[in-house]
Amino acid sequence: MRVQRVTVLGAGSWGTTFAKVLADAGRDVTMWARRAEVADEIRERHTNTAYLPGVPLPERLTATTDARAALDGAQAVVLAVPSQRLRENLTAWRDLLPSGAILVSLAKGVELGTHKRMSEVVADVTGGEPGDVVVVSGPNLAKEIARCQPAAAVLACADHDRAVAIQQASYTTYFRPYTNTDVVGCELGGACKNVIALSCGMAAGLGFGTNTMATLITRGLAETARLGAALGADPLTFAGLAGVGDLVATCSSPLSRNRTFGERIGRGESMTEARAAQGGQVAEGVTSCRSIRELAHGVGVDMPLTDAMYRVCHEGVDPATAGAELLGRKQKHEWS
Secondary structure (H helix, E strand, O other): OOOOEEEEEOOOHHHHHHHHHHHHOOOEEEEEOOOHHHHHHHHHHOOEOOOEOOOOOOOOEEEEOOHHHHHOOOOEEEEOOOHHHHHHHHHHHHHHOOOOOEEEEOOOOEOOOOOOEHHHHHHHHHOOOHHHOEEEEOOOOHHHHHOOOOEEEEEEOOOHHHHHHHHHHHOOOOEEEEEEOOHHHHHHHHHHHHHHHHHHHHHHHOOOOHHHHHHHHHHHHHHHHHHHHHOOOOHHHHHOHHHHHHHHHHHHOOOOHHHHHHHHHHOOOOHHHHHHHOOOOOOHHHHHHHHHHHHHHHOOOOOHHHHHHHHHHHHOOOHHHHHHHHHOOOOOOOOO
């Protein structure tokens, strides 16, 4: 498979960045934007100041608000909308998708209610197979990649040829994609890291330091791996880019929306205040902590850190209280 014509549905920071990567790799890219002013700016000025201020976009990248026009002739379609809006948006686009186009998911989360991973949501809506969807994961902070800082990603798909096609379409001098066939592990790593990043942000807001951060990252990775094992993921995936790689980046960087949101809560801001400060950008972990918690309970997996984030975000528990409860849990062997 050789992919030349790509459509990116969604014009947020990560969608725009991935579109830039594809264009820099020599692909012809059309973006769909919900707002006319965003599409006009990308098409006419080759910038997206609402989401990537100061970043010039390639000339071969264009944009429109017309989904039919954007999708016409696409060989690959990149879904770049928030996880909890994927089903609604994809349902509206379903009949416009070109036959045979490779579907690529940038969303990281677990759907509320259904507890489905994003590839499963795509399959539900399109009537395809979850294994046909290429999932993008890894330490992918959009603003750094948009500025051409070196980074890697993992492209997971049960159909290795599809993953290779997107790998070839997105390889640049600054962006190195690897392939993987463990869709379950890559999606769980990408979803769970947002919840763990919330906890790291809260710890920072409470004034805690590096030891605390390292503890949260490693214990968060342990509970993510437990969930993955219960759902059939490859344990090695969590030692890779979609696991520890994404976790470290999202938990440690001020560019991470989830970490920043958590830090505001840790400093004493309300959920409403923290949301307002995000400027319209979504902290996926706030919703994902509920759906991941329910998924874990359904398969009998203990995820205490995720439980704590749920209680803070949805039951109003103070972060300091949640932290004290975590430390006060029954002592046990590290891997039990």
